[in-house]
Amino acid sequence: MINDSGYYYTDEGGAKDMQYDILVNSAGHYKLITQQCFETTRPYGRQDYQLLYVAKGSVFFQIEGKLHQVGEGHMVLYHPGDSQYYRYELVDQPDVYWVHFTGNQAETLLSQAGFGKSGIYRTGPQSEFVLLIQNMIQELQVKKCRYLPITNLYMKELIELGARYFSEDEKDRWDSTGFIEKAIVDFHQSYHLPIKVNDYAKKLNISSCWFIRCFKRYTGKTPQQYIMDIRMNKAKELLYSSSFGCNEIAQSIGYADSLYFSRIFKQTVGVSPLAYRKNIRSKHEYT
Template sequence: MDNTMYTQTGWMCPEPGQVRLNGKEKMTLVSCGRFRLLRRQMAETVRPDGRQDWQIIYVKSGAGDYWTDGECRHVTEGHIILYRPGEPQRYRNELADQPDIYWVHFAGTEVDSELERLGFSQGHIFYVGSSREYDCLFEKIIAELQVKQCHFQELTEAYLRQLLSLFARHRAVQTGAAVRRTAEVEAAVRWFHQNFSQPFCVSEYAKSCGMSPRWFTQQFTRQMGVSPQQYLTGVRMEKACELLALPEPVSGVSELLGYQNPLYFSRVFRKHMGMCPTEYRKKYCSSPEQPFVV
């Protein structure tokens, strides 16, 4: 056992190198691990012909030297390095840089299209930031590959897809393609979905959470694209469509949604759905072949 560095690895097969793919897997894990230098001064990997699978290296902390397209780059914390099948691989980690990295090898017929969809079709090095969610997913993949309980293949694939999606989400926020949701706005969204039938006052809600009403309204509108009241109304209308599929009178649906006046509820519903509740129920929710169901 080499106690000059720390490694933790999980493999798809009991023996490394025995993985055989039949070409039909959509996305499957080959191996995953974590690496840190403890006393060894340097560790280097060189694969002139690359590998047959894909590899992502995530620099959790520290730094390392990575070669892509024939050039060496000093890659720091919060970056991932993507090596595609057949691409030469070379990377070097030195104790002075205190590298702590996760890596994963994977393959499958959908990998190329999935990475393109997520924005990783061009380039090799991407900044994705640091997140405890990344660490947890890597650890879950390693554990599943080590223990190999039933359905571990499906779970590791799901964890990998989640990991790639989180990488893509962070990049989208960094590049301005998406707006980052703050904790305050996420909490408000959850509150709306859990308390849609309750009366809502922006001032009272904001103050109860230690925020100024103006700041909260501005942040919510910027991040969600609609005001808090408009968002709540949208939640109520979605719930109304669900409730109208039940044998509940429109007045009862109105009350369950927090509207004391059924006529006002009907006006709001018509504005959003283009028809009144009774018309919506007749068109979409009841027919001889489709009775009301819960």
């Protein structure tokens, strides 16, 4: 069995330390090699939080009295005082990384990131999680200068990345091959060019209706609305920081007709381009 771990506090019952906003007590990596089964039982839990990430295989976790087989790409969170039971079985090839942590802002940081309660959170397979916890283990083992605040920063990053991935699980159903993310990048790079959504969808070998539907589910906007928002934001930047006139700005963001640009800008922003320039420059002149 691989049992690679590093410790700040070594007490098996955990530690409740409020000196830091978040504090990593220990971190580790479990992987069965020949041992058929390994169990952890803590009827009264620990004083700190525990976050486990199933990198490969599966593990049996008991949550609120029910046993769940949790597979690759999931996080499991236990709060202080929660009864803990989990079981590794060799046949399931489990490969798990874990962190015990505490701190005066731990509950707030977890809540803000969407970890509202103890339970199972789907994130998908993410190599970043493995790397972050490996970094924590190494810092806690070697204990070089400033190792503790660095380890704690890794923990904050882990929480935020976890929140990003499990909150995007719903989006993934609408972008299973990554074509929406590619479109977003393309639109940001090519907003100044004439972009026809139908032609763009055709290049992806999908129907324009399906592309528009998936894009809106993912971003909350249609492709055309999204492109227009990019253009209007770029126009605002140029109106504030450049000496370009409306005609030059219109052309630089993809509109051949400056009158059409001015009309769209006023409909979107609420004032004409020239009025916006006057207002924004006046505002920053006195701040």
